[in-house]
Amino acid sequence: MKTIEPSSGVVSPEAIPPPSTDMWQRRHILDLDDFTRDEIELVFETADAMTEVLTREVKKVPTLRGKTVVTLFYEPSTRTRASFELAAKNLSADTVSLDASKSSVTKGESLIDSLRTIQALGADIIVMRHSQSGAPYLAIQHVNCSMINAGDGWHAHPSQALLDLYTIRHHLGQLANLKVAIIGDIMHSRVARSNLWGMTTMGARVVLCAPSTLLPRGLNNFLASCHLSNVSIENKIESALENADVVMPLRLQLERQQSGLLPSLREYIQLYQLTTERLSLAKQNVLVMHPGPVNEGIEISPEVAHGTQSVIEKQVANGVAIRMALLYLIAGGKNK
């Protein structure tokens, strides 16, 4: 599988030809709720240039030389963390990786103190994953460095949503008027929430599908209050899949069954697993996506996860380009 063509011109090994970043004002990336379509397009264009870098033999450009990127993860993560760190290294940033579950946090240090310490150590950009919704919003009130939200509680995971959007755009050309079905544990999903904003901003129609125990009770009012008229809610997976252009089952945490939100995994599999048979309800060229990690045989059958319509690995690859783009844009868009 080849990556897409770089969007513009010849790329010199030293510098990326940046799309004009004049419109980029952000110092932080916390969620996509306030992103404009133009900003998302700019991220895409920048990611196109990064994708080109990733096809080179030496996947490294000096853009962020001398900058320090700290990844601070309060929750375990494999792919997101590796993706950000590779992205930072590809841009020649110095990276420091802090596993907060093993650091002074367990000695009772507050989030704010930890962040101030990291800032004092010279971090330019902090990439943070936290189990508490809203943690990065607290963070930016207390530190001056740039903050990228790598997932906060149930709330947001903007880089994942951007790479999802980017993957769809790559395969289907654009997002406008596409039907995207997000299936599964919407209640606890930061991926679903960020994708809601991103997808609707790009003109896609989103169907959220889950048993009612995995939907937030206030979801309808949330959609109405935020004028997200292009989003609908379905309990039946068959209706959600009908004519879908994109289908994204979410990881089902096994503890959801234990806490009583589901009668049994067996029933969830019967009613909600994305199977080959169910997938046939969607458009023929439907994209199957998954934010990972996949529970094969639970929310998605192995055949579908590894089938011809699956772009799950592609999402992971695109993740590096998107995160390079975000780091690049956050750092100011050019060498200073």
Next chain:
Amino acid sequence: MPPALLISGGHIIDPGQGIDKVADLLITKGKITWIGNKGTAPSQPDLTIIDASSFIVCPGFIDLHCHLREPGFEDKETIATGTKAAATGGFTTVCCMPNTNPPLDNQTHIDYVKQVAETQGTVQVLPIGCITKGRQGKELTEMGELARAGVIGFSDDGDPVTSPRIMSLAMDYSQALGLPIIEHCEDTELSDGGCMNDGWVSARLGLKGTPKAAEDIIVARDIALAHLTRAKLHVAHVSTEGSVELIRRAKEKGIAVTAEVTPHHLTLTEERVMGSQLEKNDHLTYDTKAKVNPPLRTKEDINALIQGLKDGTIDAIATDHAPHTTVDKMCEFGLAAFGISGLETAFACLMSLVHSNQLDLKTLISKLTSEPAGIIGTRYGELGTLKTGCRADVTLFDPNKEWTVDSRDFASKGKNTPFDGYRFKGRVITTIVAGKVAYGDKLS
């Protein structure tokens, strides 16, 4: 003995006595001794005159529900600072909740609070005793002894009594003592760690919500138990439309239930968690200052609560003053402490309901004076009234004075208010406790 005080020319409103007129009020030896036409007071030696001609004069406010945090959490508040905050807010009597450390579940602890309040307190402190030992919900406290020690009711506030059996026993026992059970109505299995109202904002922010039903269920249960036991039930901090309706129906049936509502539940909605409208943030906030239990609800609930005040379903307004340290609040929303430091903003906040014609001033004053006094009873003398012969607890306020809340000026140690920066109209000018000026507004 405090000097004689003449409060001159104020507009006296005493809903308990039905007084609503411009008059002079004389205080001698700590008691109200005379109310009459301006300039006609009997002459007194060493008379101090307070010109109240642009103020309203009413009985001192009574707060049925506050947390003074002492003993055990003196970094959050002490009886000294909490009662100073009370005086600043126009309160002359406060009832303190027993969720201290140790909890106020025996006579020694009650005596301690009373003794500290006597020596260090600015206003009258009436303690509430625990329902169960250690607030564990397992065994009743020695309620008889607590009653003798002077508690005005029983509560495990902060937590409900989860067992209906223990609750029914508590009610049986307290019924004989004539004291109310004050319940924090929350089905904790249903709220299950919720940190704000279960609604559109919690869905948007990805926060765990506490459904209104978690309150309604326990209100319904306790009303049924009050009916069964004929005990007095007082529902603390009512926050939902459903609770108001349940209490209304219980009162219609003659069940001995009373209820209180807080200023913040009457004026703020769940949207406040996303940040104050005063702050022009480009991004969301997760404002821990708006994290309170029960959580801020919706406009429909506010309307029902106001209606409940008007039609008598809700008897009193209580602050649920819950001071916390900066550290308790300056953290992730889900980890932050619940509570609002409310004594010093309560009255001004409530005046916003008067100025917007949602509540009339007389009703507001009665919910802060005569009606909570009725729930406390008369074991501490007649409270919430300006009757001659009664303890001179008097509050003077200017209903039109505008001011901006700045928590740095609070007497309370707890700066945790969602009203910081709010501009309010209405301010307490002077608070008189037992004939002594306990607070005088420095701004005036």
